[in-house]
Amino acid sequence: MSTVVFMLEGPQDRPTMSTVVFMLEGQWSSNFPTPFEPRFSFARLPAALELTTTTSNTITDASIEPSSSYCGNENYTQNSAYQQNLDDVLFALTGTNNGFGFYNLTSGQANAAALCRGDIEPEMCRRCVDDATRRLRQVCPNQVEATGWYDMCFLKYSNRSMAIGIVVTGINPNNVSDFGFDQWNQSVVNLLGALRSEAVRGGQLRKYASGNISAGFLTVYGMMQCTPDLSATQCDNCLARAINSARRYERHVGVRTYLPDCFIRYENSRFFNSTWFPAPSAPTPTVSSSSKGTSLGVIVGPILAAVAVILGVVFFFICRSRQKQKRNSSLLPEVQVGFSDSSPEGSKHQREDDDTGEMNYFNLGIIQSS
Incomplete structure (x- = not known):
């Protein structure tokens, strides 16, 4: 005491x-x-x-x-x-x-x-x-x-x-x-x-x-x-x-x-505890400018890649189609072509001989499409 x-x-x-x-x-x-x-x-x-x-x-x-x-x-x-x-x-x-x-x-x-x-x-x-x-x-x-x-x-x-x-x-x-x-x-x-x-x-x-x-x-x-x-x-x-x-x-x-x-x-003797502090509250998520750029890149990157692939595919088929057209055009000189004066606007026709000795005319656009 x-x-x-x-x-x-x-x-x-x-x-x-x-x-x-x-x-x-x-x-x-x-x-x-x-x-x-x-x-x-x-x-x-x-x-x-x-x-x-x-x-x-x-x-x-x-x-x-x-x-x-x-x-x-x-x-x-x-x-x-x-x-x-x-x-x-x-x-x-x-x-x-x-x-x-x-x-x-x-x-x-x-x-x-x-x-x-x-x-x-x-x-x-x-x-x-x-x-x-x-x-x-x-x-x-x-x-x-x-x-x-x-x-x-x-x-x-x-x-x-x-x-x-x-x-x-x-x-x-x-x-x-x-x-x-x-x-x-x-x-x-x-x-x-x-x-x-x-x-x-x-x-x-x-x-x-x-x-x-x-x-x-x-x-x-x-x-x-x-x-x-x-x-x-x-x-x-x-x-x-x-x-x-x-x-x-x-x-x-x-x-x-x-x-x-x-x-x-x-x-001369300890009578206190450690200083008390309230528990820190959870911080509100904030997005910095760099993280915004990162997030934007993550979203836009795949979209651009998909668009590039689609454009590449379209470009490929366009080129292939043009190549086919060039090949078809290179074969046309081997076909005898005549021009009928009666054909409107100078339409192109293909000539074909038959047994009667007459020259038949066909619309070249129909032949190419068939």
Whole structure:
């Protein structure tokens, strides 16, 4: 067992006493599977100026590992327009996933957003957001503004587009030994700087980074993420504030800092999976100019070949016919031909003698055709 201490910046952000009593009286249970690597789990308590909770090296199968929550000081009236807007937004929120674990919806004056860690798969993400919605409304039953941070996701809602700038920090009380502190500290600085740059460069779908770095006999594992609706500058400023808060506890082997729009976390043991990416969709078949030419050649080639064969056959028979005509014409001088003056237009006739001694005339065209 270990201890985790939460720090909430600013006395104005302390929860009301009724919220503390509600949480302390609350009862909840969950079934925990065997973990594959040690990581934090948090008891169900609200964020306060300083809270101590017991932890164990367990991972929930599900959706939610309660961590910390913030309830604003302003309450809404039952059955008011804002409550109806909030009910509508939270009911439909899980249908707005941008494909990378970010949910965002507005109805009337109610704005709600949720963000899952970049290594969480869609089904686990959806379950976390569903659970966070139910639990946060139990913790902050009538508050206009509330934020809940959990191991795999966080949820916030408000009557304004940007939540207030609260900072919640959780620490692992185990310290790095003096012998290896300098190397550990420098490794943490280097890792957080590299992850910050990578997360800020993320696009409009996800601003997330995770990684690790050697620190002598130890290894530092880190993660940070912004809501993707932030600009690069806004994300950078949010992470800078989170890092500054975390570095107050530089001797601790584990620190996590939450803001309404970003978070950072680092520990001396691996607590994250590989970055999740959606399965690529099947590409739409496209035909390039070269492939179009190839396809056209495949179609036109056989047609041209067939036409060439047909023309060749026709040409062959024409030539053969002409050759026959030439051969027939070469035999005509051997036939005695006479011309009848009475024959119209000087038609050609063949002469043939018979027993009567008369000369008979036949139409040469008839003879040739027969």
